[in-house]
Amino acid sequence: TQLLEQSPQFLSIQEGENLTVYCNSSSVFSSLQWYRQEPGEGPVLLVTVVTGGEVKKLKRLTFQFGDARKDSSLHITAAQPGDTGLYLCAGRGGGSEKLVFGKGTKLTVNP
Amino acid sequence: DSGVTQTPKHLITATGQRVTLRCSPRSGDLSVYWYQQSLDQGLQFLIQYYNGEERAKGNILERFSAQQFPDLHSELNLSSLELGDSALYFCASSVVQGWNTEAFFGQGTRLTVV
Numbered sequence: 001t002q003l004l005e006q007s008p009q010f011l012s013i014q015e016g017e018n019l020t021v022y023c024n025s026s027s028v029f030s031s032l033q034w035y036r037q038e039p040g041e042g043p044v045l046l047v048t049v050v051t052g053g054e055v056k057k058l059k060r061l062t063f064q065f066g067d068a069r070k071d072s073s074l075h076i077t078a079a080q081p082g083d084t085g086l087y088l089c090a091g092r093g094g095g096s097e098k099l100v101f102g103k104g105t106k107l108t109v110n111p
Numbered sequence: 112d113s114g115v116t117q118t119p120k121h122l123i124t125a126t127g128q129r130v131t132l133r134c135s136p137r138s139g140d141l142s143v144y145w146y147q148q149s150l151d152q153g154l155q156f157l158i159q160y161y162n163g164e165e166r167a168k169g170n171i172l173e174r175f176s177a178q179q180f181p182d183l184h185s186e187l188n189l190s191s192l193e194l195g196d197s198a199l200y201f202c203a204s205s206v207v208q209g210w211n212t213e214a215f216f217g218q219g220t221r222l223t224v225v
Binding site for chain 2: 031033035040041042043044045048088090092096097098099100101102103104
């Protein structure tokens with residue numbers, strides 16, 4: 001069974017601060033995705049990474065896929081209250097199309 | 112708007128009852144996934160259908176079943192409901208194009224079993 005561990009589970013910071021959340025596994029994933037979910041809504045895809053060592057930037061968000069394709073990180077620069085939400089990583093691998101999710105990091109950015 | 116439609120949005124029912132949750136995928140998407148989200152377990156994969164056929168199975172209870180119809184909409188049937196089945200149930204759809212397939216989620220059905 002492929003498992004994705006996310007850390008930290010909760011993060012509360014002030015507007016303007018930087019932060020990094022992590023997604024780790026002992027399994028290799030062929031692709032990894034990051035989603036953001038707001039209360040009462042479904043997860044919304046932010047990015048997909050497929051190549052080991054890949055770095056993708058989306059405005060103030062930087063996503064990195066580990067060289068061994070077992071881990072990923074999400075770095076947010078100068079966080080804003082609008083970044084508040086649940087950040088989920090999800091991976092596919094082992095020949096399966098099944099998308100396995102981590103339990104998420106609940107981020108609160110205080111004004 | 113992801114293009115995935117789930118109904119109903121909220122459902123309150125008693126223990127022992129049976130309910131049906133419905134999902135209409137995005138136009139053109141052949142794959143439908145069902146997930147259960149609870150506070151302590153996070154998003155748990157239940158089952159996937161592709162073009163009407165079951166493709167992958169996760170931690171789906173025997174009391175739960177699903178199907179995908181010829182028009183590609185899907186239904187998740189939950190029977191003999193227990194208090195612990197209270198959760199958010201999400202449907203997602205995708206066009207299967209390899210390992211970086213993107214899944215688009217509906218807004219979910221909040222099921223409360225009382």
